[in-house]
Amino acid sequence: MLKNRIFRLLSVFCSIVILMSCLTFSTVVADEPVGKMAAVYAYVLNNYLYTYSSMHTENAGDSLSISEDNIPNGVVYSDIVNFDANENPYLVIFLADSGYTTASCHVWKYNEETENAERIAILDVNYNQIPLGQSGVFSLGSNAEKRYITYKVFEGDELVHADYYTVIDGDAFEYVNAPQVLSETGVMDFSSEYFHPNVDVSHYNQNIGNFFDKLKNSAADSVTYEDIAERLSDEDEHQIEEVLKNVVSYTDFDIANYTTMDEYQNALNVEPNGDRFYLISEAYNLGDEIYYVRFSTDRSYYNYALLRRSDMADNGYQILKVRTDCIPLSDRELKQIKADYDRNTLLYKKSKGTLKLSKTSKYDDSDGLSEPTKAPAIHIEKSLKSSTRLPAVCLGGGIAIALLTVLWVYLYSDNN
Incomplete structure (x- = not known):
């Protein structure tokens, strides 16, 4: 009877400890900014x-x-x-x-x-x-x-x-x-x-x-949109690449900086700077045929362009924003930019329909194709994601306390 009471008391104590751990770790902020x-x-x-x-x-x-x-x-x-x-x-x-x-x-x-x-x-x-x-x-x-x-x-x-x-x-x-x-x-x-x-x-x-x-x-890893780069058809990918080959000379371009179509068109005329397009690394559909495309050049891995798919554009895509050798956009920045562009009167009318995407990556091994070499991305290694940190802590703490409890009860019984 005494052992049972002690075991129940320790079980209640363990439950309280685990509950306090949950409350504590729910307020912990990640070690790095996101x-x-x-x-x-x-x-x-x-x-x-x-x-x-x-x-x-x-x-x-x-x-x-x-x-x-x-x-x-x-x-x-x-x-x-x-x-x-x-x-x-x-x-x-x-x-x-x-x-x-x-x-x-x-x-x-x-x-x-x-x-x-x-x-x-x-x-x-x-x-x-x-x-x-x-x-x-x-x-x-x-x-x-x-x-x-x-x-x-x-x-x-x-x-x-x-x-x-x-x-x-x-x-x-x-x-x-x-x-x-x-x-x-x-x-x-x-x-x-x-x-x-x-x-x-x-x-x-x-x-x-x-x-x-x-x-x-x-910042780049926070984007919640689906990456469709590997699901683009060869035709669509080629068309986007042709646009990107022309925008690599833009250091910092944004349609939001202009108030008239003439100003916008004149700003598109820039001298080539010698940079060469390499490949598309990520592509995201923000809605309304606005696409956020990250790409690399022979000089920098960190470049991006926002394009509007439109039949009014000569090459099929209107150039909205371009940054080269830059800091990628975060998810919150993308959503704010999309909201601002929805009110911009200089955007061309979007194309009907949308891009045709394959159900799986065209570089899937099952198709017998191998993915082309991409410029390596550097990622912050995380031992635990924020979504799994709390359950992991509670589970680990619970197991540790349970083992200590069993050991204590065993030693107590052995002494008696």
Whole structure:
């Protein structure tokens, strides 16, 4: 009787623990941004890379000497940091600015209401003003509760002082008392004589390039429309490819920027830039014969065009929007663009009917055909998708608790 009561009591306790786990994990935000947030952060990082470029050295671990002819400049490192466990992740960018001789850390947050990024903190140090014999170090730190940005000043190996910063509810704070930081990872250290990236910035800072690609792919992966690229008929695919061969020279074109048909037609006349179309990677039907097509060229994997299938167009498709060497559109951006185009008076009348699609991919192995080689896409690896994270946690926790309970009951019985 006593064992049965104990077992029932532990069963109730396990149920409560599992229920609390469900409530806890339902509020956890993904470690990386997705959809529109990823696209917005990618635009922010792109602006930094355009303004400062990326810092790079010939070999990993190399330092840069500072002189009048050699002033460090460029983005050193960027990452997504979850300062708040229950808030959206933040974009953190570390850089050197030769114009102001500063080493800086910039923190950005995503505003869900405006769907824009806001810079909430700039931590900068003028390394020319650091006394001789001293050096400064920017690091990312963490403990079980929070994530931090730390700035420490050393004289030799001796710590002179340390500053700790974090973000709480979207606002940046400096700690009055040092938190208990369990681990730190140095990002860059510097003095009035040298600048040293603690992260690998060799191969033209390949780490920044990989992180940028992850943001772009995360935005692209949010698209909920069906990819019909492999179901296009050969005739339709060829017709779209002929259009894309002509639009590769457009860097940034949008019919929404024009108010008259004459302005629109004149803007279509551009000189070829030498880029060559390679292949269609994805194609999506947004409705009303508007198609979002991602394609690659000999210069860039990240390009897209929005086309309106129309009998009024000379080549069968009206060019609506083209971006080359760009950030792919997220699902939310596509839906907003489609809504805007529905009100645009410059769009041609759509063709009757729609594209004829095969039921399966024309590259299906069962047809004896092999899929042509495509430019490799970089995807963020996820051990658990957001839709399966909660069930997995509950199942794993339940099994673990059940096993511990059986063991406890067994040991209790053995002692008696």
